[in-house]
Amino acid sequence: MTTMLAVVKAARGEGNVALREMPIPAPGSGEILLAVRAAGICGTDLHIYHDEYPTQPPVILGHELAGEVAAIGDGVTRVAPGDRITTETYFHLCGTCRFCRGGQPNLCPERRSIGSAVNGGFAPFVVVPERNVHRLPDGLSLREAALTEPIACVVHGALELPKVSAGDVAIVAGPGAIGLLTLQVARAAGAAVIVLGTAADRRRLALANDLGAARVIDISEEDPAPIVSGLTGGWGADIVFECSGAGPAALDLLRYVRRGGQYAQIGLFGKPVAWDLDTVCMKELRVTGSNASVPSAWRTALRLLADGSVRTGPLISDVYPLTGWADAFARFEAREGVKLLLEP
Numbered sequence: 001m002t003t004m005l006a007v008v009k010a011a012r013g014e015g016n017v018a019l020r021e022m023p024i025p026a027p028g029s030g031e032i033l034l035a036v037r038a039a040g041i042c043g044t045d046l047h048i049y050h051d052e053y054p055t056q057p058p059v060i061l062g063h064e065l066a067g068e069v070a071a072i073g074d075g076v077t078r079v080a081p082g083d084r085i086t087t088e089t090y091f092h093l094c095g096t097c098r099f100c101r102g103g104q105p106n107l108c109p110e111r112r113s114i115g116s117a118v119n120g121g122f123a124p125f126v127v128v129p130e131r132n133v134h135r136l137p138d139g140l141s142l143r144e145a146a147l148t149e150p151i152a153c154v155v156h157g158a159l160e161l162p163k164v165s166a167g168d169v170a171i172v173a174g175p176g177a178i179g180l181l182t183l184q185v186a187r188a189a190g191a192a193v194i195v196l197g198t199a200a201d202r203r204r205l206a207l208a209n210d211l212g213a214a215r216v217i218d219i220s221e222e223d224p225a226p227i228v229s230g231l232t233g234g235w236g237a238d239i240v241f242e243c244s245g246a247g248p249a250a251l252d253l254l255r256y257v258r259r260g261g262q263y264a265q266i267g268l269f270g271k272p273v274a275w276d277l278d279t280v281c282m283k284e285l286r287v288t289g290s291n292a293s294v295p296s297a298w299r300t301a302l303r304l305l306a307d308g309s310v311r312t313g314p315l316i317s318d319v320y321p322l323t324g325w326a327d328a329f330a331r332f333e334a335r336e337g338v339k340l341l342l343e344p
Contacts, residue, residue, distance in 0.1 A: 002023060003022060003024060004024050004123055004125060005344075006020060006021075006022045006060045006119075006322075008060055009055050010057055010058050011057050013051050014049075017329075022060060022119070025119065025127040027071055027072060027073035030073060031072075031073040031076070032072055032076060032079060032127070032128055032130055033070045033071040033072070033073075033126075034085065034125065034127070035068045035069075035124065036066075036067045036124060037066060037067040037068065038065065038067070038343055039062045039065040039120075039341065039343075039344065040065070040177075040342075041064075041328055041329065041332050043176075043178075043245065043268060044115075046333055049329060050270075052270045054116065056112075056116070060115070060119040060120050060121075060126070061120055061122045062120035062121035062126075063113060063115035064146055064149040064150060065121035065149075066085070066142045066146040066148065067085065067121075068084055069081050069082060069133075072130075076130045078130055078133070079133060079135065083135060085136060087126075088293070088295065089114050089115065089132075090106075091112050091113060091128065091129065091132075092117075093111055094110040097109065105295070106291050106292045106293060113292075121344075122322065122344070136302075137305060140305055140306070143313070143319070144305070144312045144316070145305070147181070147312040147315065151181055151304065153178070153290070153293045154181045154301075155185055155293070155300045155301050156293045157241075157264060157288070157289075157290030158185050158186055158241060159185060160294070161288040162239055162288045164186055164190070164191050164239060165238075166189070167190060167191075168190070168191040168239060169228075169238050170193045170241065171194045171195075171196060171224075171240040171256055171257075172186070172196065172241045173196045173242050173244050173252070174244025175196075175201050175207070176335075177338055177339040178243045178266060179195065179267075180208060180211060181310065181315070183213055184211055184309065184310040191238075194215045194224070194228065195216045195217070196219055196249070197217075199221070201218070207315070215231065225255055236258030236259070237257050238262065239261060239262040240261070240264070242264070243266045245267035247273030247275075250273060251274065251275060251276060254283070254285075258283075261286075262286045262287075262288070263285050264289075265290070266290060312339070316339050317338045319341045319342075320341070325342060328340045
């Protein structure tokens with residue numbers, strides 16, 4: 001067998017994604033051939049579908065994945081065939097710029113990632129550098145482990161850039177997969193977390209409640225402002241996380257955060273949105289935005305998975321074969337389910 005079916009962005013422009021026969025890759029020196037067992041569909045994949053995210057087609061999509069080592073290239077010593085692994089996403093970095101040298105490889109101008117610039121995991125096999133892989137904790141299923149990458153992104157955006165302290169009151173806007181992971185990561189840091197959603201999010205809000213939210217609020221039925229005020233002695237939340245990628249939510253969070261508090265942008269909008277910078281000044285807010293992840297966040301993510309502080313199993317609502325990718329994308333875009341996986 002020399003070819004495999006893969007979900008490919010064939011050209012720039014709206015759509016242009018299809019299931020295609022592609023060559024099965026071979027690992028080079030210092031590389032690993034990973035047999036993909038589960039791969040998560042991310043909002044970035046939809047942005048790529050709609051040509052709202054830079055790609056270098058033709059390219060196989062998919063950057064959230066877990067599987068087993070199928071083969072190793074020359075010089076690989078850290079893993080062996082059969083090992084269960086997940087992988088960081090940066091296939092190529094310059095290694096010498098101020099960002100690479102300063103522990104911020106996510107900001108490297110030459111960064112090329114699997115699933116957008118280099119072939120990714122919506123396929124039975126993907127080649128990745130040995131330096132990127134992590135062995136999985138015992139007892140963690142490959143489906144659960146496929147969500148390590150979004151957890152690492154959340155750790156970076158919710159813990160490493162802003163600061164969450166024990167006793168903080170936090171708000172998460174958007175109970176999608178990223179919001180539900182942010183809820184769990186913030187709770188692990190000691191915060192009490194309020195989760196906001198809309199009528200369309202009722203099942204997700206119920207899941208947020210099951211995952212330990214201090215309060216869930218359907219903003220189509222309740223105004224969060226007096227509830228947040230009551231829970232914080234009138235001051236407002238210590239930190240707010242925008243995870244929905246919705247402009248109105250970004251504006252609303254400025255109302256709910258306290259003076260001197262923190263605003264963390266984790267979701268992507270896909271386009272410019274209106275925001276009130278005067279409020280940022282008047283409240284003297286600390287604002288952070290995050291871009292993907294860094295290696296330190298992966299170590300934390302795997303520890304949180306290993307000790308059960310973050311659970312990904314409850315988020316997995318649908319699993320599709322690779323041939324069902326189009327239905328999975330449509331269901332994801334319609335905000336049906338929570339986390340959807342492909343199993344190549």
